[in-house]
Amino acid sequence: MYVYADNAATTAMSPAACRAMEPYFQTIYGNPSSLHSVGQRAAEALEEARAKVAKWIGAKPEEIYFTSGGSEADNQAIRSAALLGAQKNKRRLISTAIEHHGVLHTLKQLEREGFEVVLLPVGPEGIVTVEAVAAALDEATALVTVMMANNEIGTLQPVEEIGALCRERGVIFHTDAVQAVGHIPVDVGRQNIDMLSLSAHKFHGPKGVGALYCRKGVSLRPLIEGGAQERGRRAGTENLPAIAGMAAALEEAATRLEEHQSYVAALRDQLIEGLSQIPHAKLNGDPARRLAGNVSFCFEGIEGESLLLLLDAKGVAASSGSACTSGSLDPSHVLLALGLPHEVAHGSLRLSLSAYNTPQEMEHILSVVPGIVAYLRDISPVWEELEKGVRTHVI
């Protein structure tokens, strides 16, 4: 049995999404900007896809801009809002310590360009408070960007309340909803969102395509200059097969959202219950306010990458916030932001589930993880020190 439990990294494509792409490779292959009929058929398909994506997040079609994915959407939203702010001498950008690198690295670059970046801390459960955002907001604030759901620990942020606060204060509010769209109900109107990033391959759509929602009335600058595609906000011939696949995948995910949510949450809880039996193990993030598919644990005394390799050999594909999986020396910034010590954060395991997983697969995961953790502890000098009391247990 091989269990794919890394759905926060990417998902398998849904058969419906694959089928939706098919016509645009060899039949309706025209350029949507062309005037001839095969081009115009492509243009119609593009607008149909736009209407579908808009509908499922509560937006208007003209508020949707197709991009190459979540990172591009994040980059464009943040950079655009920063430029707009700078014109009014507003140079403060507010975000959180647990954002995706698509957001964090864009902010870091803007900091080098003269903007002031405020990264708000999160509580031990990995949730930022509206009060913290309110306290950081000032007259010079150009943008608040807070992710809807965290990719590592699955925590859901109070986006609706933060959005309301920003609306009241006249500050642009962007949310990176890459992990949320297709998994939890999203409504940009109800949630007071000005800009939102989404990515197709996180909800069983194709890779390399995403969208940026930008509320009518909020000015959007292009990152990529060139032709007049996407109403001049994103040059380059549209990736129509991928866009059609994304629209189909989102429609399917959104239509069956509640059913999938409760099914996946049951799988998640089965895993959390089983893994909690392992001594000196801790669930990361909020037990209740989390994505239905996210299971994130830290196991004391072991290192995450070796855990992943051994899990893979036993037929489980997972991920870790360990430094060794990232190529850097520091473990995940998200786990560190929770206040976990480095050595504990190194021992993290993320299992992210989708509706394609089964209870039998969860049983398989639970049948192999405890043994591998015990083995790695057995060969770990850190665990030896913990057991001897030379080192103190943190979890």
Next chain:
Amino acid sequence: MLYSEKVMDHMQNPRNLGKMEDADGIGQVGNAKCGDIMKMYIKVSGGIITDVTFNTFGCGSAIAASSMATELIKGKPLEDAVQLTNQAVVEALDGLPHHKVHCSVLAEEAIRAAVEDYYHRQGLDVPGDCAR
């Protein structure tokens, strides 16, 4: 693949794994904060490393590098063991990804630390060509 077959083999089936209760020298290097700790145990007789075992907290390549390093020094004179370079460990593993080379450096350092511990326990000075 990120890792060679040899790395995966040593990762999944480490040689000379475990603690040694009656070790003549023990060396521990690394830092839990950085995610890597290696502990080497050696048994010495007549200047020869007759047995060596290890325990490692770390990534797959750290475990594989420790395992390979023990194979490379087992049965060797102390003088040879301390000459073991991280490059020899990397080559024996058929290569390591660039950002994992530091794991092989730890293996080299752990062996040197175990040998130095042996000399100290014997009340001997660490020979010049062994010290760093």
